[in-house]
Amino acid sequence: MAEKLSYTELYRKLYQYYGPQEWWPSTSDFQMLISAILVQRTNWKNVELALTNLGEDIKAGELIQMEEAVLAEKIRPSGFYRMKAKKIKAWLHWFQKYSFHIKEVQKVDQAVLRKELLAIHGIGEETADAMMLYAFDKPGFIADNYAMRLFDRIGYCLPKTYHAFKTEVEKTFPHDLEMHQEFHALIVEHGKQYCKKTPLCENCPLVSVCRMGSEKTNALI
DNA sequence: ATCCCGCCAG
DNA sequence: CTGGCTGGAT
Numbered sequence: 001m002a003e004k005l006s007y008t009e010l011y012r013k014l015y016q017y018y019g020p021q022e023w024w025p026s027t028s029d030f031q032m033l034i035s036a037i038l039v040q041r042t043n044w045k046n047v048e049l050a051l052t053n054l055g056e057d058i059k060a061g062e063l064i065q066m067e068e069a070v071l072a073e074k075i076r077p078s079g080f081y082r083m084k085a086k087k088i089k090a091w092l093h094w095f096q097k098y099s100f101h102i103k104e105v106q107k108v109d110q111a112v113l114r115k116e117l118l119a120i121h122g123i124g125e126e127t128a129d130a131m132m133l134y135a136f137d138k139p140g141f142i143a144d145n146y147a148m149r150l151f152d153r154i155g156y157c158l159p160k161t162y163h164a165f166k167t168e169v170e171k172t173f174p175h176d177l178e179m180h181q182e183f184h185a186l187i188v189e190h191g192k193q194y195c196k197k198t199p200l201c202e203n204c205p206l207v208s209v210c211r212m213g214s215e216k217t218n219a220l221i
Numbered sequence: 222a223t224c225c226c227g228c229c230a231g
Numbered sequence: 232c233t234g235g236c237t238g239g240a241t
Binding site for chain 2: 036037039040041042043044045046047079080083087121122123124125126127130142144145146184185187188191192196197
C-alpha cells in the first residue's frame with residue numbers, strides 16, 4: 001500500500017475521477033440556503049420535491065409571511081417537516097436582520113457569522129458550514145458523516161469531534177473557496193457511489209490508497 | 222426493513 | 232449519550 005495521501009492529494013484523486021461537481025445543486029443562493037435545512041437527515045430527491053412545492057423562484061419575503069403550518073405542508077416530502085418549518089422560520093428571522101440580502105451577510109467576518117448561524121435554532125455545525133461555503137463565500141471544511149467515514153477508512157487518524165476534525169483538515173488544505181466547495185461535493189458524491197455505509201471497494205477509485213480497500217483486496221488473495 | 226448531505230432536548 | 236423528529240425510494 002502506498003504512503004498516506006495528503007488531503008490535497010486526496011482531493012486531486014477525487015477530482016480526477018468524478019470531475020468538477022459545481023455545487024451546491026440548486027438554482028439560486030436563496031434556494032441553497034433553504035435546502036441546507038431541508039436536506040438534514042434526508043435524501044436530496046425529497047428536498048427537490050419540497051423545493052418544487054415551494055416554487056422555483058420563492059423569495060425570503062414571501063416565505064417569512066407564510067403560515068408555519070402551510071410551509072410545513074409544502075415541505076412535507078423532505079421529512080421532519082414540522083421541525084424544519086420551524087427551523088426555516090427561525091433562520092428567516094435571522095436573515096431579515098440583513099434585509100434578506102446575501103451580499104450583506106457576505107460582508108460579515110467569518111467567525112462572527114458562524115457564531116450567529118449556530119445561535120439559530122436548527123442550525124448546527126454542518127448546516128452552518130454548508131451555508132457559509134456555498135452561499136456566503138466563506139471557505140471551510142465540512143466534517144460531515146461522509147467525510148468521517150471516508151477519512152476513517154482511508155486510515156487518517158480521526159479527531160473525535162466535528163470541530164476538531166474540521167480544524168485538523170483546514171490546517172493543511174488550501175484556504176480556497178472553490179477548492180473547499182469541490183472537496184465537500186466530491187466527498188459526498190464518493191460517499192454515495194462507493195464509500196457507503198457498507199462500502200463497495202470493488203472498482204472504487206481509491207482502493208489503492210485506502211486502508212479498508214487494501215484489507216479487502218488482501219483478504220481475497 | 223433500511224437508508225437518506227442533522228439537530229435538539231432530556 | 233439516547234431518543235425523537237418524518238417522508239419517500241429501494
